[in-house]
Amino acid sequence: MLGFPQDHTQAPCPRNGRSSPLELVLSTHVEGFHFEPALRGTALLRPGRGCLVVSGPAPVRRDLWRPTASSPPIKRPTEDRLLGHSLPASPRLPALWGRLGPGAGRSWPLPIAPPIREGVSGAGPGREAVPSPVTACWSGAASSGGAAYSPRGSPHRLEWRGRQTLSFCLLIIRSGGQGFGETWTMGSMFRSEEVALVQLFLPTAAAYTCVSRLGELGLVEFRDLNASVSAFQRRFVVDVRRCEELEKTFTFLQEEVQRAGLVLPPPEGRLPAPPPRDLLRIQEETERLAQELRDVRGNQQALRVQLHQLQLHAAVLGQGHSPQLAATHTYGASERTPLLQAPGGPHQDLRVNFVAGAVEPHKAPALERLLWRACRGFLIASFRELERPLEHPVTGEPATWMTFLISYWGEQIGQKIRKITDCFHCHIFPFLEQEEARRAALQQQSQELQEVLGETERFLSQVLGRVQQLLPPAQVQVRKMKAVYLALNQCSMSTTHKCLIAETWCAARDLPALQEALRDSSMEEGVSAVAHRIPSRDMPPTLIRTNRFTASFQGIVDAYGVGRYQEVNPAPYTIVTFPFLFAVMFGDVGHGLLMFLFALAMVLAENRPAMKAAQNEIWQTFFGGRYLLLLMGLFSVYTGFIYNECFSRASSIFPSGWSVAAMANQSGWSDAFLAQHTMLTLDPNVTGVFLGPYPFGIDPIWSLAANHLSFLNSFKMKMSVILGVVHMAFGVVLGVFNHMHFGQRHRLLLETLPELTFLLGLFGYLVFLVIYKWLRVSATNAASAPSILIHFINMFLFSHSPTNRPLYPRQEVVQAMLVVLALAMVPVLLLGTPLHLLHRHRRRRRRPTGRKEDKAGLLGLPDASVNCWGSDEEKAGGLEDEQEAELVPSEVFMHQAIHTIEFCLGCVSNTASYLRLWALSLAHAQLSEVLWAMVMRIGLGLGREVGVAAVVLVPIFATFAVMTVAILLVMEGLSAFLHALRLHWVEFQNKFYSGTGYKLSPFTFAAAED
Amino acid sequence: MLEGAELYFNVDHGYLEGLVRGCKASLLTQQDYINLVQCETLEDLKIHLQTTDYGNFLANQTNPLTVSKIDTEMRKRLCGEFEYFRNHSLEPLSTFLTYMTCSYMIDNVILLMNGALQKKSVKEILVKCHPLGRFTEMEAVNIAETPSDLFNAILVETPLAPFFQDCMSENALDELNIELLRNKLYKSYLETFYKFCKNHGDVTAEVMCPILEFEADRRAFIITLNSFGTELSKEDRETLYPAFGKLYPEGLRLLAQAEDFDQMKTIADHYEVYKPLFEAIGGNGGKTLEDVFYEREVQMNVLAFNRQFHYGVFYAYVKLKEQEMRNIVWIAECISQRHRTKINSYIPIL
Secondary structure, three states, rough: OOOOOOOOHHOOOOOOOOOOOOEEEOOOOOOEEEEEOOEEEEEEEEOOEEEEEEEEEOOOOOOEOOOOOOOOOOOOOOOHHHHOOOOOOOOOOOOOOOOOOOOOOOOEEEOOOOOOOOOOOOOOOOOOOOOOOOOOOEEOOOOOEEEEEEEOOOOOEEEEEEOOOOOEEEEEEEEOOOOOOOOOOOOOOEEEOEEEEEEEEEOOOHHHHHHHHHHHHHHHEOOOOOOOOOHHHHHHOHHHHHHHHHHHHHHHHHHHHHOOOOOOOEEEEEEEOOOHHHHHHHHHHHHHHHHHHHHHHHHHHHHHHHHHHHHHHHHHHHHHOOOOHHHHHHHHHHHHHHHHHHOOOOOOOOOEEEEEEEOOOOHHHHHHHHHHHHOOOOEEEEEOOOOOOOOOOOOOOOOOOOOEEEEEEEHHHHHHHHHHHHHHEEEEOOOOOOOHHHHHHHHHHHHHHHHHHHHHHHHHHHHHHHHHHHHHHHHHHHHHHHHHHHHHHHOOOOOOOOOOEEEEEEEEHHHHHHHHHHHHHOOOOOOOOOEEOOOOOOOEOOOOOOOHHHHHHHHHHHHHOOOOOOOOOOOOHHHHHHHHHHHHOOHHHHHHHHHHHHHHHHHOOOEEEHHHHHHOHHHHHHOOHHHHHHHHHHHHHHHHHHHHHHHHEOOOOOOEEOOOHHHHHHOOOOOHHHOOOOOOOOOOOOOOOOOOOOOOOOOOOOOOOOOHHHHHHHHHHHHHHHHHHHHHHHHHHHHHHHHHHHHOOHHHHHHHHHHHHHHHHHHHHHHHHHHHHHHHHHHHHHHHHHHHHHHHHHHHOOOOOOOOOOOOOOHHHHHHHHHHHOOOOOOOHHHHHHHHHHHHHHHHOOOOHHHHHHHHHHHHOOOOOOOOOOOOHOOOOOOOHHHHOOOOOOHHHHHHHHHHHHHHHHHHHHHHHHHHHHHHHHHHHHHHHHHHHHHHHHHHHHHOOHHHHHHHHHHHHHHHHHHHHHHHHHHHHHHHHHHHHHHHHHHHHHOOOOOOOOOOOOOOHHHHHH | OOHHHHHHHHHHHHHHHHHHHHHHHHOOHHHHHHHHHOOOOHHHHHHHHHHHOOOOOOOOOOOOHHHHHHOOOOOOOOHHHHHHHHHHHOHHHHHHHHHHHHHHHHHHHHHHHHHHHHOOOOOHHHHOOOOOHOOHHHHHHOOHHHHHHHHHHHHHHHHHHHHHHHOOOOOOHHHHHHHHHHHHHHHHHHHHHHHHHHOOOOHHHHHHHHHHHHHHHHHHHHHHHHHHOOOOHHHHHHHHHOOOOOOOOOHHHHHHHHOHHHHHHHHHHHOOHHHHHHHHHOOOOOOOOHHHHHHHHHHHHHOOOOOOOOOHHHHHHHHHHHHHHHHHHHHHHHHHHOOOOOHHOOOOOO
């Protein structure tokens, strides 16, 4: 019903020009059809200068458009006069009228009516492009249509809404560049995108094409509106069943193709879901093909069985003539001859009969025993295995057979034998004496059969070839079709049965694309599908668009929990902090470089199809995180330079800041002194010994020092605490954006501020002490340097130790104040938010309807709460109202108490937790040190002569290299990764991230195309 | 057997027990039955069964769907599961599973012999045979003319052989004799199975013995009920009762003398287990004796799952699954015959 201008591109953007042309989107009503919920649009216009560019859907005739105050009462328009109908008159309706020519693009002045009422101001977040839109209301009388625009400020925003229950023309004004989601300015990485609940009205005729188009685009996630309806009572269950039937046929065809040892080629090109009428064609084609295949297959089977029988027969006959059997025969005969020929014996006239046949080998012993038992030994059975296995007629696999020849006396026994062989499913063949000729005939028969069989198989392969061509595209198409019907099954029917109503989640940014897709796909039907936002009480799904770089970082965050809707997304910060914290634990130039190069190789080769096609799960994991690895390697190189370690060796890029020569000269180390002392101390207080700090990182001379480890430990421990406190404080600060965004400003004051004070007052002060001591205490007064640890403990005990010199004057006062301040924050944190909420709740209850009335008046609608604008501000407001209605004091207090305890205790334990940075980096450094000392150094010291050293070094270096990769890169890398992950998930994200959302999973054909 | 199955049971049978418990969890729930009952056609039934653990087991069936097709497919499924258990079982569980198949084998043999008597072709009868009780020599049954013939020639190698000691006779196999043969075989089978479970001891005995005792008593009741008004003498009747169970020996002696249903009921009233069952007959929904016995059986089988480390779960699972299949077939029959008034009288599995 709703048409949008076709020449989208020609509409000038209202942002840049003084004259801000608007698109007037005409929408018409088909008889009997009505929109139940609201339709909305927004537009920007400047007062007095508005100019409407009118365009409309092509197939509809454009006639006079003249709504006046004296227009006739509403009539039901006929199809061809759709647009020629008048808007219902209303005293509050701006006299909007004009004449539309037979083409799009006409413009005429837009009269601006005085505003009805000023509404709420303030833009929702993410809509900053619209400066304080003040909404006003315009509503129709006969209908409940309305529009709002702002008379103040420039440019203004005009919002229009219509709610129609009658048949008349509908008007939507929509600005060129300011459509639904285009005011979005904020980067979508920082929080999840605005996702709107969009109601789609799909005219029954066009519903299929629309949904199939949506499936191609993958824009929207359908909500199941028929959750209470069981699977077989849904509307399109018949179509789904037809698709399933077809899929069954496909499975049959596929199995046949695979059985013939052929492969199905992957489908080529774009294969849209076929229109429903094509299903018949596909069905017919596949059915015919399947039938043909079945026939040919059946023929082939029958022929094969026949051939098999013939071969068996020949084999059985052959056995009858084998010398072994002949021997048995004569032997048996000679044994019995005297008995049988006893004079007057009753068996004189009996002659020996034969039953010959073949049986599967595993049944043979049972058969033999049963025969013997049942016939009490009145037979002679001989079993022989076939020399060469025959092809099984069905599976085609070689199978051996046991042939048997039973000779017996007496008709009764014969019947029994026949019954028994029947029950064992033996193949029984006539066996007569004069079989020589018969064998030759059999040979010929089987040859003929083989020829026929060859012919049949040729035909079969032809049919299979056709299947190979037809099947892959048809499979994809039917899969898509089924997906479409399953999606349609989630839609509900409108009361008039003219259209299907679907509720979908769609990113606000994609709304224009959605509109366009709907318009395009419903164009042919002459009626247009409509999409419009409706307010939702449910939390929308989270959508964060990623690219190949950010995907792995987002993956790290999502593995913890998908963010709540529009919550601050930690992923952008993780891009920096994760590789950095990893690198703090993994600092080594050599190892970092190896990792970097490995990741770089993957990144450079990422477009090769072989890379993506690799099935190995471990490889896929690495490949998926290639950019993460790249950054981790890079940062490790950086921290490696800071630690001055490359495969545990220090490098001296710059000259060392320490001078041994100066020390030796000043303190006059004699040769004897040097010979006696293996350890020498460099005293920085001696002039010329310590020339100044090393320009970058750790001085390489430390790697020679015996107290290397204690020096590094002190450094790394303090560094861990500093990084930890900064990281956590950053997390708390990020919470500010959440509070601002969700309009919970009270939490800024009552939660974030106390939290920050607590964290920084105690642990921030510790960081301050560390840095202060680094800056103020130098080697000259090192002997009497104050201990930070003692100071920090004393700070909480409000005491002081006389031996520990204060760092700065009045230190105790400052410390006492800080502790008191931090402790004072605990009750604020504990009680602030609950008390505030309770207070506000009580105030609301005192005047419960005030705001509602406001809103209703503003919109000029009776039930405004159902049909609010859909701007975030109001939605949030609505939700808040809801929450407050169900405010349970005990729950709020409990929740806040848990939060407070968790935060305050967490500050201590989390700070301690960051010490893992120190521990892991220590472990890494020591492991690589050990590896070097125990492998390479020994290897290098082994051979004095060049030749020996070279030979020895090859295996030793190989060991070193393998162990470096296996232990230091893979194992240590994994453990450092794990710890970095934990620091992010637990210590960082619990400061602000709830992660209780769910992902937007759009309806898409991507799975069907595989 | 050593006591304390929990110490070593899982070494050999832990996997299968876990498996069978998983299978038990896939039995249809009350909600499933409610949905099944609402189905209008067998196609609906099929679609609904697809949403359960049956999956699309009917997918390859050509239309039109019939009740017997559903039944066959369900049996095939059960048989497949059972074969899997059996192939992965170790002693003594494998013997236990063999014992379980024996009852089906007896049924099949009797069915085939009856068929032979009525001159029906073997193939026709074979379709009706339960797949769990299939064995190679089965089809040769019709060559036997007397029970000892049957034993000597055909069944001597099958697991059924030990049950023949009591019923070796040279009588020709007419309808009555076949029925007698069946009951004697059953009696012998149940007694042997009972002895096996009893000797196994431990939880298996604690769980299986009551179930088998109930089975024996049920047979006694059913035999009595069916023998009213036939030429079967009271002495002969007594020889058919399995010689164990709650009724053994006094109850059985009394049952042998019973002459009508009311007398049977008075005998049952002496036993607190059977009194409520007989009282429930004809109650709400017009239950038959068979129904109440089935309900009681289901109850006992479900309870078997409350204990761990025993073989009874296998028996109970197969019986429950059988009951479920009977229920589905009942519902399917009601649907296909448009006889919806009785559709709700399936036996609910708790």
